[in-house]
Amino acid sequence: MLLGFxxxxxxxxxxxxxxxxxxxxxxxxxxxxxxxxxxxHDEGKSVILVEKEIALGGHNNIYIDSATKQAVxxxxxxxxxxxxxxxxxxxxxxxxxxxxxxxxxxxxxAYIQQLSQxxxxxxxxxxxxxxxxxxxxxxxxxxxxxxxxxxLTYTISQFGQGLGDILNQPTLYIFKIFGxxxxxAFTSGVILPTSRNNHEIYDRASKILGQDVLYRSTVISTRxxxxxxxxxxxxxxxxxxxxxxxxxxxxxxxxxxxLIPFTPDHRESTLFNEFTSAGYYTSLVRKxxxxxxxxxxxxxxxAPFSVAQLPGPYSVSPTSVDGVFTVKYGxxxxxxxxxxxxxxxxxxxxxQNNGFSGNYSGRANLLRFNSHVPFELxxxxxxIAAGFYRDLYALQGYRNTWYTGAxxxxxxxxxxxxxxxxxxxxxxLQGL
Numbered sequence: 297m298l299l300g301f302x303x304x305x306x307x308x309x310x311x312x313x314x315x316x317x318x319x320x321x322x323x324x325x326x327x328x329x330x331x332x333x334x335x336x337h338d339e340g341k342s343v344i345l346v347e348k349e350i351a352l353g354g355h356n357n358i359y360i361d362s363a364t365k366q367a368v369x370x371x372x373x374x375x376x377x378x379x380x381x382x383x384x385x386x387x388x389x390x391x392x393x394x395x396x397x398x399x400x401x402x403x404x405x406a407y408i409q410q411l412s413q414x415x416x417x418x419x420x421x422x423x424x425x426x427x428x429x430x431x432x433x434x435x436x437x438x439x440x441x442x443x444x445x446x447x448l449t450y451t452i453s454q455f456g457q458g459l460g461d462i463l464n465q466p467t468l469y470i471f472k473i474f475g476x477x478x479x480x481a482f483t484s485g486v487i488l489p490t491s492r493n494n495h496e497i498y499d500r501a502s503k504i505l506g507q508d509v510l511y512r513s514t515v516i517s518t519r520x521x522x523x524x525x526x527x528x529x530x531x532x533x534x535x536x537x538x539x540x541x542x543x544x545x546x547x548x549x550x551x552x553x554x555l556i557p558f559t560p561d562h563r564e565s566t567l568f569n570e571f572t573s574a575g576y577y578t579s580l581v582r583k584x585x586x587x588x589x590x591x592x593x594x595x596x597x598x599a600p601f602s603v604a605q606l607p608g609p610y611s612v613s614p615t616s617v618d619g620v621f622t623v624k625y626g627x628x629x630x631x632x633x634x635x636x637x638x639x640x641x642x643x644x645x646x647x648q649n650n651g652f653s654g655n656y657s658g659r660a661n662l663l664r665f666n667s668h669v670p671f672e673l674x675x676x677x678x679x680i681a682a683g684f685y686r687d688l689y690a691l692q693g694y695r696n697t698w699y700t701g702a703x704x705x706x707x708x709x710x711x712x713x714x715x716x717x718x719x720x721x722x723x724x725l726q727g728l
Contacts (some may be wrong), residue, residue, distance in 0.1 A: 297639060299650065300506050302561070306532040310319040313534070313535070313536075313537060315405050315538040315539065316538065316539045316540070317540045317541070318342040318508075318539070318540075318541045318542075318573075319336070319338050319341040319342045319343065319541065319542050319543065319728050320336055320342075320343045320344075320541055320542065320543050320544070320545055320724060320728070321340060321343070321344050321346065321459050321526055321528060321539050321541035321544050321545070322343055322344070322345045322346065322545045322547065322685035323346050323473040323515060323544070323545065323546045323547060323548055324346070324347065324354070324500075324546070324547035324548040325345050325346075325347030325349070325351075325352040325353070325354065325509065326352075326353065326354020326547060326548075326661055326700065326711055326714055327354055327713070328346075328546070328547045328701045328702075328708040328712045328713070329345060329347075329352075329354070329547035329548075329701075330352050330353075330354075330497075330498060331500045331709075331712075331713045332545055332547065332720070332724075333345045333350070333501070333505055333509075334501055334504060334505070334510070334717055335716075335717070335721060336506075336724070336725075337504065337505065338726060340498050340558050341725070341728050342508075343430075343505075343506055343508055343540055344509075344510065344541065345505060345508060345509045345510070345526075346510050346513050346514070346515060346530055346539075347510065347511055347512075347513065348511060348512065348513065348514050349358065349511065349512065350511055350512055351495075351498065351499075351502065351503055351511065352496040352499075352502050352509065352603070353495055353498040353619075356461070356570075363434075366505050366591075368695065369445065371400065374406070379591050379613075381588065381589065381591060382591045382592065382593050383591065383592050383593075383652075384396075384397075384592070384593050384594075384595045384602075384604070385592045385593070385594055385595070385647070386594070386595065386596075386597055387511040387594035387595065387596060387604040387605065387606075387608040387609065388608065389646065389650075390445050390592075390643055390646030390647045390650055391646075392650070393595055393597050395587065395602050396597045397450065397451070398447040398448050398725070399447065400448045400451055401442060402447070402481070403444060403446060403447035404448055404450035404483075405443050406444035406445045406448075407445045407448050407452075407474075408479065410430070410442060410445070411475065411476070413428075414428075414431070414471060416473065417468075417471055417472060418475055418476060418702065418707075418711065419711075419714070419718070419719075420689075420705050420715050421472075421640070421688075421704070421705070421714065422685075422703060422720065423468075423639070423680070423685060423686075424523045425575075425683070425686075426615055427680055427681045428679065430467060430682070431466065431468040431471070431623055432466050432467070432468070432677040432680060432681055433466065433467050433677075434463065434464045434465065434467070435449075435452075435462060435463055435464070435466070435467050435470045436463040436464065436600060437727065438467040438470075439601075439617060440486040446601065447471065447604065449463075449600075450595070450601050450602055450603055451482075451627075452470060452474050452562040453601075453603045454593065454610065454611075455473060455474050455478055455482075456470065456473050456581070457576060457610050457624055457626055457670065458574060458576030458626060458672045458707070459473060459574060459672045459674075460573075460574025460575070460606065460626065460627070460628045460629070460672070460674075461574070461606065461628045462603065463600060463601075463603055463687075465674060466669045466674070466677045466680060468675055468680060469672070469694060472705075472706045473510055473659060473706060473707070475706065475708075475711075477708055477710060477711060478708070484659075488671070496529075509648065510530065510532050510537070512532070512533050513530050513531060513533065513537075514530065514531050514557075515516070515528050515529070515530050515531075515557045515558065516529050516530065516531050516536075516557055517529045517557055517578055518557060518558050518559045518610065519538075519558075521544060521558065521559065521695050521696060521697060522696060523544055523694055523695075523696055524696075525541065526541040526542070526544045526634075526696060526697075527538070527539070527540050527541075528541075528542065528544075535540060535634060542696070542727075542728060543698065543724055543728070544634035544696060544697045544698070545697075545698045545699070545700065545702075545720070545724060546558070546697060546699050547603050547699070547700050547701040548702065549571075549573075549670045549671075549673055549702075549703055550568050550571065550673070550701075550702065550703050551571050551573070551670055551673065552565055552568040552571075554670075555568055558697075560694070563691075563694070564691065564695075567687060567688055567691070570675045570676075570679055570684065571670070571673040571675060571703065572673070572674055572675070573630065573638070573669060573670035573672060573673050573674070574606075574626065574628055574629060574630070574671065574672060575606075575607065575625075575626060575627030575628070575630045575631050575667075575669055575670055575671075576624075576625070576626055576627075576628060576668040576669065576671040576672070577624070577625040577626075577627075577633075577636045577640075577665065577666065577667050577668065577669075578614070578622065578623075578624050578625070578664075578665075578666050578668065579622065579623045579625070579637070579640055579662060579663075579665045580621070580622055580662075580665075581620070581623055581625075581641070581644055581660045581661065581662055581663060582618055582619050582620045582621070582661050582663050583610075583619070583624075583652070583658075583661045584619070584621055584644050584647075584648070584659065584660040585613075585648060585653040585654070585655050586621065586647060586648070586652055586653055587652065587653075587654070588614055588618060589614060589616065590612065590621075590647075591612070591613045591614065591654060592609075592611060592612045592613075592647070593611050594608060594610055594611065595608070606626045606627050606628050607625070607626065607627035607628065607631060607636075607639065608626070608639070609623050609624065609626075609639075609643050610624040610625065610626055611623070611624050612643070612644070612647070612680065619693055621644075623643070623644075625639070625640055628670045630670070633665070633667055634684045636665075636667075637662055637665055640662065641659060641660055641662060642666075644659075644660040645659060645660070671707070672702070672707065673702070688704070689704075689719075692719070692720065692723055693723050697707070698720050698723055698724050699720070700712065700715060700716045
């Protein structure tokens, strides 16, 4: 019996995996986390990247059609670039409307004039003290104050997908999501890979990082996070692993519910608990019987500036794969995924019943569905004025932890990379 116990103990110990020891542990393999991992790798530092999904990429959703090998990116952020043949439909009824987009030339100039007063917003949430009242105004009141901007409002709402009730969001967040980078892309066009596969950059990063990425993995507890180092307990495809690192970089959305495994203290919890988010969902549907070139953009016929009142689909658009459409859906608050999926298919049925389908073929099929909750993280105007972002940025390096990602700047890869390069990596690299 003692021999059996000794053998069992020996076998048990032999199966215990050694801790993963690295310079930096990175949580989240989206745009900012992948960029940071590659940059630290280039600097000769060792990293381990913990990613909950099966691949890097974060909000970058790609579908590869098995027959044609065509790539479909169904969460392109520049979705405000609706095609010239778009049909504007009522978000509630899916019926065609008589909405005609106004000329935005003068409104865009007026908007740029206001945006130009805050150049530091292009680098992050670097706000004047005191915070100007205009940045705190709900966007609808801001437009009322500067009516020359009015004709641009609907267009901005299309670029602000995922921001929820855009007319009542503080103008600060409008300036962030519709900044100069987006305006340049809107007016001059964007550069895409010839394959139209925006996921290529993540596939290549994955090859470079190799075994330094733990896919389908999540942090379940934190044993240490202080000036002496980092120790995390991680649930992986290969069982429970221990990560020991000198420093920690968190790139996932910093909502308190998400960061509980990292044992936030009172200072951290107070800040993270203030974030709220709307609902944003992307999907691919097929067997719709809709015309191959049909593009719809939702409006609220009786709403201010015809901005669609959520929840509901922002748009229905054809893809490079014949018969497959992408549907982007928004809500003022996160909704159950089953409800959103049903509402998307109901909207397609409404389009069919409203005459957009020549040969009605029954209920469409949901080919892909992704929830991007939490997506745009926002806080109240009062807390913005009270210095929330100053206090948030002051967390950099606290408890040997650094942060980057959209919540610290904006959902724009190039600008988040610049933020990471300028304001995060210097602190991470110091002392390594």
